[in-house]
Amino acid sequence: MKFIKRATTAILAAVMCLSFSSCGDTSYIAKAEGETIPAGLYILSQYAALAEAQQTSGYDSSLKNIWDNKLENKSLKNWVNDRALELVKQYAEVEKEFKAEGLELDEDTIKEVDNTVESNWASVESLYTAIGVAKESYRLYLLNQQKYYEIFDAYYGEGGKEEISDDSLTAHYQENYAQFKAISFSKTDSAGKDLDASALVELKNKADQYLERAKAGEDFDELIAQRKKEISTDTSDTEEEEDQEVNNMIMIKKDEASWYVSNKLSNAVFEEAEIGEPILLSDDNAYYVVLRYNVTDDEETYQKMRQSVLLDLKQDDFDEMLMTNAKSLDFTLNESAAKRYDPKKIEKEQKKAAQAQS
Structure with missing residues (x-):
């Protein structure tokens, strides 16, 4: 039912x-x-x-x-x-x-x-x-x-x-839904304060480094885990994640607000991200190394x-x-x-x- x-x-x-x-x-x-x-x-x-x-x-x-x-x-x-x-x-x-x-x-x-x-x-x-x-x-x-x-x-x-x-269903699904994984680089510090210009340049360089590693074929989930370790202040959280399988996949729908993804990032995924090709995107909150997947490859979802x-x-x-x-x-x-x-x-x-x- x-x-x-x-x-x-x-x-x-x-x-x-x-x-x-x-x-x-x-x-x-x-x-x-x-x-x-x-x-x-x-x-x-x-x-x-x-x-x-x-x-x-x-x-x-x-x-x-x-x-x-x-x-x-x-x-x-x-x-x-x-x-x-x-x-x-x-x-x-x-x-x-x-x-x-x-x-x-x-x-x-x-x-x-x-x-x-x-x-x-x-x-x-x-x-x-x-x-x-x-x-x-x-x-x-x-x-x-x-x-x-x-x-x-x-x-x-x-x-x-x-x-x-x-x-017809599959065509609509492919056109209006997207699945992707992202490595996030926040534009604010741990206190929530905006980074200054020099810190933003350094952050962008870090994001570019991860982008090149993703393009070189490194496992994307491992790259996400490494980035989390870099920014984590609680090692128990990262250790717990290592002990269990983490699903990093994000699903979004075109022209629909999401709790997890800004409208700017969502639009960029649909308009700029090619399936299987890592790309650097950004919004007001962060830079993101994004890897988009073909939604029809995930039959279970x-x-x-x-x-x-x-x-x-x-x-x-x-x-x-x-x-x-x-x-x-x-x-x-x-x-x-x-x-x-x-x-x-x-x-x-x-x-x-x-x-x-x-």
């Missing part, structure tokens, strides 16, 4: 169902195809939409009040609510198409969802409670995510209606990443199809609920939770 998490899944796990009563029944956000959708799915979608907005071009994170942002000529609040409603409709469409395709989640998948709910709940219950979330709605959302991927595979996976060939590559290739098309199909849903919005739930509360409770943890 493939339990796949999109980048937003970890974020979405932080909120769920809210059921209040007021002048209207606001315990549900809509009715679609005869099924009632809990209000928690709308709150969940607001949370996801807010996270999406913060990664959207035009969003200004420097504003003291984030709600002063405008996206696509809309206030941030309206943008978030509109996007949240789209996601609720996608939820409903997934439920509809899953039934129409005659699909069922297997016992292992359901068990894994239940285990995920239980394992996450204890650590985030205080935040959920502050927002007014319910565990069962969290479960409904995760089950819907699994149904999403089952339908996706029914379209694009092996034997699917629009099956993507291995050749490719098989692990195959589903992610397929999603990368076709997920936008799939989401667009779902949204197009959702236009024909028998869908009735609960206006009272839509007006009641304010995404500003989500942001407020996020701040409280962050302050409590600091």
Whole structure:
């Protein structure tokens, strides 16, 4: 069973169902195809939409009040609510198409969802409670995510209606992903202070020496180990690494931020580094002797990443199809609920939770 998490899944796990009563029944956000959708799915979608907005071009994170942002000529609040409603409709469409395709989640998948709910709940219950979330709605959302991927595979996976060939997947993988190893030469000292001009020249000379050794065919992993010994202040760390196999391979995706690699270095790897040819690259932080590898040579990693590559290739098309199909849903919005739930509360409770943890 493939339990796949999109980048937003970890974020979405932080909120769920809210059921209040007021002048209207606001315990549900809509009715679609005869099924009632809990209000928690709308709150969940607001949370996801807010996270999406913060990664959207035009969003200004420097504003003291984030709600002063405008996206696509809309206030941030309206943008978030509109996007949240789209996601609720996608939820409903997934439920509809899953039934129409005659699909069922297997016992292992359901068990894994239940285990995920239980394992996450204890650590985030205080935040959920502050927002007014319910565990069962969290479960409904995760089950819907699994149904999403089952339908996706029914379209694009092996034997699917629009099956993507291995050749197409491999070509996309080679074009958009890169594997490399790097020997790093930091432009700051041990205290984090920038090196002066003369020290930078000396550092560049050291990097050039390693580059020539790499070009001469010395084992790249051994060169990495030697460089670590040169700069290490804790010999126990290097001795421990010598006793175990260290995987120095780094995987990056084109035009996608990485925790480990700066955008400048990532772009240089794709644009300048030739497979099998050591090269000296740099960014604001360091010089790097880089050796790029052919991603398809690592069959084990490719098989692990195959589903992610397929999603990368076709997920936008799939989401667009779902949204197009959702236009024909028998869908009735609960206006009272839509007006009641304010995404500003989500942001407020996020701040409280962050302050409590600091």
